[in-house]
Amino acid sequence: DAKTTQPTSMDCAEGRAANLPCNHSTISGNEYVYWYRQIHSQGPQYIIHGLKNNETNEMASLIITEDRKSSTLILPHATLRDTAVYYCIVRVAAGAQKLVFGQGTRLTINP
Amino acid sequence: DTAVSQTPKYLVTQMGNDKSIKCEQNLGHDTMYWYKQDSKKFLKIMFSYNNKELIINETVPNRFSPKSPDKAHLNLHINSLELGDSAVYFCASSQYGTGAYEQYFGPGTRLTVT
Numbered sequence: 001d002a003k004t005t006q007p008t009s010m011d012c013a014e015g016r017a018a019n020l021p022c023n024h025s026t027i028s029g030n031e032y033v034y035w036y037r038q039i040h041s042q043g044p045q046y047i048i049h050g051l052k053n054n055e056t057n058e059m060a061s062l063i064i065t066e067d068r069k070s071s072t073l074i075l076p077h078a079t080l081r082d083t084a085v086y087y088c089i090v091r092v093a094a095g096a097q098k099l100v101f102g103q104g105t106r107l108t109i110n111p
Numbered sequence: 112d113t114a115v116s117q118t119p120k121y122l123v124t125q126m127g128n129d130k131s132i133k134c135e136q137n138l139g140h141d142t143m144y145w146y147k148q149d150s151k152k153f154l155k156i157m158f159s160y161n162n163k164e165l166i167i168n169e170t171v172p173n174r175f176s177p178k179s180p181d182k183a184h185l186n187l188h189i190n191s192l193e194l195g196d197s198a199v200y201f202c203a204s205s206q207y208g209t210g211a212y213e214q215y216f217g218p219g220t221r222l223t224v225t
Contacts, residue, residue: 034213036214038154041219042218042219043115043201043203043216043217043218043219044154044201044203044214044216045216046213046214046215049213085152093212098144098156098159098167099146099154099156099214100156101153101154101155103153
């Protein structure tokens with residue numbers, strides 16, 4: 001699975017859009033980009049995933065660059081409850097979905 | 112209804128003891144996982160079972176033995192507990208196959224070995 005690089009920490013004001021970047025320059029054609037988050041002391045929570053096209057669901061939007069070497073997770077109107085560690089994971093979508101977690105980005109939403 | 116549940120939530124025990132952690136999922140998934148999150152907060156996969164068959168076995172001491180009585184349950188038994196086993200253990204489940212299936216995680220079991 002391709003390696004990802006994320007900033008260690010970010011801050012965002014409540015009500016603003018939080019944009020979390022992820023670099024995955026060695027991504028292969030059949031690898032998906034997944035985002036999970038872990039709110040303090042809880043189990044990781046799936047947010048969104050994508051292959052080539054931009055994706056949106058009720059939680060967030062995922063923007064993947066045309067060359068697929070980087071992506072951005074967007075939380076459109078961040079709330080205090082979005083404070084968490086966000087993980088960008090790249091892997092093929094086949095078989096057992098073994099997730100390899102990096103250090104992630106610690107996002108703090110400030111009032 | 113809790114999708115992935117684990118018991119117990121907290122487990123405090125002494126070195127050398129044997130303990131078990133239980134996991135159940137009601138999502139109808141056919142694949143389950145155990146992850147370990149150590150004190151530095153790194154999450155690492157330990158095992159995965161698909162339809163009661165072990166399919167992922169990372170470099171884990173053989174004191175750890177997973178057991179899957181059916182595809183809705185995956186238990187983790189740990190023998191001769193050591194201080195370094197102190198961590199939070201997360202169970203997860205997903206579907207298996209050629210699809211970008213997401214994993215659903217349980218709330219975790221915080222194991223403290225004294």
